[in-house]
Amino acid sequence: MFMDVQGPSNALFGRLPMILDLHYNNPWIMFAFALVVIGGIGTVAALTYFKKWGWLWHDWLTTVDHKKIGIMYIIVGLIMLFRGFFEAAMIRTHQAMAVGPDSPGFLGAVHGYLTPFHISEIFTVHGTLMILLAVTPILVGFMNLIVPIQIGARDMAYPFLNAVGLWLTTAAAALCMISLFVGSFSHAGWVGLTPLTQLDHSPGVGVDYWIWLIQISSIGSTLGALNLIATILKMRAPGMSLMRMPIFSWTTLATNIIGLTSFPLLTVALFLLTLDRYIGTHFFTADGGGNFMMYTNLFWLWGHPEVYFVVLPAFGFLSEIIPTFSEKPLFNHTSMIAATMGIAGVSWLVWLHHFFIMGAGPEVNTFFSVATMLVGIPTGVKVFNWAFTMYKGRVRLETPMLWALGAVLLLIGGGMTGMMLAIPAINYVSHNSVFVVAHFHNMFLIIAFAIFGAVTYWWPKAFGFRLDERLGHIFFWLFWAGSVFVFVPMYALGFLGMTRRLDYIAHPSWWPLLALEVVGIALYIASVAAFVLQIYVSFRDRERNKVTTSDAWETSRSLEWAAHCPPSFYNFAATPIVHSNDEWAWRREHGVTSVVPEKYTSIHMPKNSMVPVVLGVLFIIFGFAGTWRIGWMFFGSIIAITAVLIFRMFQKDIDYNIPAEDVEAYEREKLKSVDRAAQDNVHQTGEMGDAGTDSPAHG
Amino acid sequence: MSIDQNKVSDTSDIQLYATEPDHHDSISLRSIGFWLYMMSDAMIFAGLFAAHGVYLNAYGTSDITAGDVIEPVTALLPTLILMLSVLLFGFASVALSREDKAGTLRWMGASLALGVFFLLDEAAEFARLALDGATPQASAFLSDFWTLIWVHGAHVFFGLIWMAALMIQIARDGFTEGSVGRFINLRIFWFFQALIWVCVYTFVYLMGVS
Amino acid sequence: MAHHDQHPLDHPEVQASSTPKYVFAFILAMGVMIASCLITVVGDMSQLATLTWIGVLALIAVIGQLYFLFKLDTSKAMIWHTVSAAATIPLFFIAIVLTIWMFHHLEMRVMLGAG
């Protein structure tokens, strides 16, 4: 029943004996391996030396607190993001070196320093990881961290499930790291080009790693999505009607509706591919009646909604940052909600624009072309709403606002090129050129900018101190310059006809543009250094950068700014009652910014659990066994996962009550660090009045 | 729209914080989450049905056609068994609402037995197909046919494990908030298998031969 | 999270159980499937008419199940269940119908599905 595979394999170890044949003489892999081993040993040593293992286990790994889970999501995402940056640098430098027949070759490559197979692996892992293991976890992390506080909830609807989602994502990231050293990764592009992904064409384990890690992370995303939707629908504080809900929470809702309904289609696409690869079905083969465009169709049925899954939360960040630093309410809250839901709706009707050239004919292509362009309407509404928010506002160019403005500017470029690509006649010539690559990176950069804006904006909320402004500005400008240098030449190369995923560039006249892109990469690397330095310096000076009121920016507007910085583990000592779209701004206007409730009551909280971590480990084993075709281990892990779930079902001692006295004592302790004078000062700075002329933020 | 609409002139009686501990209806909360999961699951079937619509005649070089492997009349038997299993689970739910533990367990047991019967019947049916050479490897159409039916079958299988575990829990702990909440979710899951089966029967068994 | 004064069995979703409704849903689904089966196996309508009829019948059964089994309605307990189903069903059909439509056109142009 199972397919015969090339190379050695046996019942006990599956295909693992194959790794004995692999080449471990590749200096790049050895370098990465050394990095990971040294990093790992260093972390273990530090944890042991500082006796932090208990802290790590009790406070972080087994936690079900949405804020800590959110932070861990963001950390996993940032680590993956930096791995992704590294790969990008390799692709760019290699391409700049492999130009023309006379270009030298190093390390076994004929031109440049990466062999064709190796560079294919690199761009595949780059795309897969950036979308699924970097940007998605970071965004989901922010939703976890902020949304419950923003809607006045104690926690997510299902705190336990939330932890399971985190550990599944982490399991996928772990598999991605394992694939770097044990075996190889897929070389078939992040979209998994069929029939290249079939066993005949990709006999190794790379495609299998790619399949299983995506499947595992999709389960995590689905669990996260239903959790956030249920949280938003059911856990809002009294008075917060849906129409009063802040836009970031709205975009979270829209995004997760997209996620919940589109990830299953990816699951189907990859599941059918798995069947083709493992038992020899004929879904996407050229023979046996299969149709490999069916794979492309199912993939993009998920793929396009997914790009809106990642862009909508970024729009949500902008909608929070821009009003805060324009000192004005968001222009037309209702139309912003409508635009958000509109984008989510249309995102379901456009997926064929990724394969216009399939040739389904003019009727079909026209339908999807028009549908694609319709996205421009709600997106335009958003851009105008942000612009009108700034119009006649008191715009303060602090770091988060810089990132937000950069993102809005980038949206113009990305949106315009998207519109161009949406015209089938243009698409037939530009498809699979680097023009497309420039387009979607342009769009993803919006997300990156919004993310860095959000990191700076909510950092004080999460950790109680602000990030250094000066280094923040340096980081921004370097990153901005890097983006310009990498992607403007890339648009130009696209027009010149350069196709994507090249390991060798035949056209020597393209070299100057490729070299410019390397300059951009250098700027990017410098910007990453500035970011790391910014975090280090801010942490070192955390006493000086400390925020002493709940409202770190003094002009913030939504409810999360009514919680302490950092919030108590139960968020609000007493559930806030909501009176307005911009509850915190409303309270500030009315001079009722007290963070002390009239009365403390007992609070009900979930207990920590180690089950999610255990599930994460089991899923790593599951994915690993699937990849290497170790049957007993694969089915064994499924049985173990089922058993753990049943065990959890019978667990009784899963929650506890904090008595009112304890809440009060805890809050008193917290309030000691709150600057009462500053808090009062915030009272008086009226919304439209002479807001904060004396506030330090203006200095 | 803006804040001004909600402007209050007298701030003394604004209530900022709730004075009661918050109550959440845990059964409703569980059930909406699980229902959302079912929506996601429905989209799995959407993907499979979409593929099915394209592979209807995708026989490749195989000479086994839909007419050879699909017998709508015989398939009425597993259909009846599954629908009955769902009906009996409904009776368990009615017994539950009357706080009748023995009745709940009895009907659940009967529903479980029928579910097992359904799976065995399907397995026998497909074993026969395999013996006749109609394996999933024979053509894209057959790959699709096997996959659709057995993705549904896998749902039934895991549903049965869940049902057995829940029966033990109800027998041991009675009707607690946890067990009743799980019962409601399992009810959603089990009823959902009936709903999907109506689609499978119509679009796979009937459409295949029409 | 636990703790409310209400007994779990008083919950509206528990109390929504009803023998007549379940029996009716059962009869409806079985009736519909038997009818569709007869239409397909012994009926001599055109293929299009057959497909339309069995499609309509299946839709009736599904709607009946949504109402009588799942008790989807606009009551406070069920409103979000209903809304999420109402949001998912169009996507369900978009995925299926547009896929079939685009591949139908593709096959017409490349003569793939001729076999």
Ligand code: HEM
């Ligand atoms: C104004 C809105 C947008 C329009 C009209 C648009 C249009 C398009 C079109 C037509 C293509 C296909 C090009 C081709 O392969 O020939 C495309 C590709 C792509 N777009 Fe967009 N897009 C828009 C926004 C976005 C956003 C927000 C994202 C992500 C955040 C995004 C990500 C992508 C990706 C990843 C691809 C390339 C897929 C691939 O071939 O690997 N787009 N876009």
Ligand SMILES: [Cu+2]
């Ligand atoms: Cu797209």
